[in-house]
Amino acid sequence: xxxxxxxxxxxxxxxxxxxxxxxxxxxxxxxxxxxxxxxxxxxxxxxxxxxxxxxxxxxxxxxxxxxxxxxxxxxxxxxxxxxxxxxxxxxxxxxxxxxxxxxxxxxxxxxxxxxxxxxxxxxxxxxxxxxxxxxxxxxxxxxxxxxxxxxxxxxxxxxxxxxxxxxxxxxxxxxxxxxxxxxxxxxxxxxxxxxxxxxxxxxxxxxxxxxxxxxxxxxxxxxxxxxxxxxxxxxxxxxxxxxxxxxxxxxxxxxxxxxxxxxxxxxxxxxxxxxxxxxxxxxxxxxxxxxxxxxxxxxxxxxx
Numbered sequence: 001x002x003x004x005x006x007x008x009x010x011x012x013x014x015x016x017x018x019x020x021x022x023x024x025x026x027x028x029x030x031x032x033x034x035x036x037x038x039x040x041x042x043x044x045x046x047x048x049x050x051x052x053x054x055x056x057x058x059x060x061x062x063x064x065x066x067x068x069x070x071x072x073x074x075x076x077x078x079x080x081x082x083x084x085x086x087x088x089x090x091x092x093x094x095x096x097x098x099x100x101x102x103x104x105x106x107x108x109x110x111x112x113x114x115x116x117x118x119x120x121x122x123x124x125x126x127x128x129x130x131x132x133x134x135x136x137x138x139x140x141x142x143x144x145x146x147x148x149x150x151x152x153x154x155x156x157x158x159x160x161x162x163x164x165x166x167x168x169x170x171x172x173x174x175x176x177x178x179x180x181x182x183x184x185x186x187x188x189x190x191x192x193x194x195x196x197x198x199x200x201x202x203x204x205x206x207x208x209x210x211x212x213x214x215x216x217x218x219x220x221x222x223x224x225x226x227x228x229x230x231x232x233x234x235x236x237x238x239x240x241x242x243x244x245x246x247x248x249x250x251x252x253x254x255x256x257x258x259x260x261x262x263x264x265x266x267x268x269x270x271x272x273x274x275x276x277x278x279x280x281x282x283x284x285x286x287x288x289x290x291x292x293x294x295x296x297x298x299x300x301x302x303x304x
Contacts, residue, residue, distance in 0.1 A: 014066035016255045017057070020238070021066075021076060024053045028081060031198070032188035040194050047190070048201030049236065054081040055090075055206055056238040062091040063250050079177035083199060084149055086174035089156065092166065098250060103223040104216045106297045110155075114216060114297035128295075135291035137284060140211050145203040209237045212283055215275060216298050222273030229279045230258065241280070244272040 028050035036043035054077065060066075061073045080087045093110035102108035106116035115131065123131065133139035134147055159167040185195050217223045227241035234241050238254035242261045245268055246252070252260060261268055269276060277283055286292075 012068065014253050017060060017066035017253065020053070021057050024050055024057060028054070032185065032190045032195075036189040036194070040190070043190055044194050044198045044201065047195065047198035048205065051081045051199060051202030052205040053236055053238075055085075055202065056209075056236065056240065058087055058090060059094065059240065060238055060254050062087075062094060065253055079180040080174070081181060082202060083178050083181055084203070085152070086170045087177070088170035088173055089152075089167065092170065098247065100220050100223075100247060103220065104214050104297065106300055111210070111214075112297075113210070113214075114293070114300075115295055116300050117296055120296045131295045132291070135293060135295060136289055137208070137211050137287045137292075138289060140207045141204040144207040145200055148203075148207075205236065208233065208280065208283075209240060211287070212277060212292065213240075213243050215293055217273065217275070218299060219273060221271050222275055224272055225275050225277065226261070226268060226272060227277045227280060227283070228261075229277075229281075231279065231281075233280045244268055244275075 028047055031043045031046035031050060035046055058077045058080070061077050064070060065073065066076075067073050074087070074091075077087060080090075097103070097109055097111040099108075104112050104114055106112050106114045106119070113134075120128070120131075130143060130147070134143050156167050156171065160171070182192075185192055190198075212225050212227065214223050214225065221244075224244040224247050225241075226244055229241050239257040240246055240254070242257040245257050245261050248268075248271070249257075249260065
């Protein structure tokens with residue numbers, strides 16, 4: 001039975017993912033080459049949404065979709081439209097993040113939004129204020145891209161200086177990716193500064209997704225959210241709002257996650273200790289101006 005399942009998987013093509021990928025590249029190209037000469041502002045918005053969707057597709061692809069051949073999957077999202085994050089580094093850190101026992105840990109989870117006590121103690125009052133503002137959804141969208149990029153790059157530079165070749169190669173492979181995107185921008189009607197704003201918008205949109213994905217909880221199973229949203233954000237994030245379902249079944253394609261949740265709704269809500277929101281609109285209402293979590297991890301027991 002396992003051999004037949006493997007053969008079926010080897011010949012399977014997940015067409016919904018391919019269709020969305022083609023549409024994503026089409027929207028991005030229209031923004032740069034068709035809309036930009038008419039309206040720079042609209043082109044920035046359109047490209048920003050395409051960049052966010054492309055990042056969601058990268059997430060889908062690093063989990064083994066739409067083909068069984070991972071090298072072919074990786075080629076589908078080369079180059080990286082978001083430009084500020086190498087795909088190989090996103091892949092490696094995200095797969096490490098899927099070690100659920102470390103979720104939200106300020107030392108071991110590469111995607112945590114919490115600081116450890118020692119890191120907080122070293123911050124001056126200005127930087128503490130910035131991190132406090134980053135706990136609101138508005139702050140996460142406005143300040144979050146800067147904060148996350150700074151922490152991501154400084155962490156990778158530290159790893160490179162320590163001799164981590166995987167991190168170094170991740171950035172080296174990113175050079176041709178940036179060169180290709182840069183060339184396409186140069187021959188398009190969009191300026192580099194406008195594309196920079198589109199990237200910032202794309203990252204800000206992704207911060208909406210990551211804002212509530214995880215929270216500190218004493219039980220591992222209580223750290224991952226369900227957001228029962230079927231609106232445009234769910235499409236933009238490829239149903240990653242059913243996040244506990246994704247963590248429990250990371251190889252399940254994005255378009256199957258809602259059905260999987262509906263079929264066992266009470267089980268999943270029980271599994272994650274009821275960490276639940278009805279929609280992204282509810283998150284905006286509750287946390288646009290209010291903090292959802294503290295900056296310092298409430299259960300951190302050791303110093304980094």
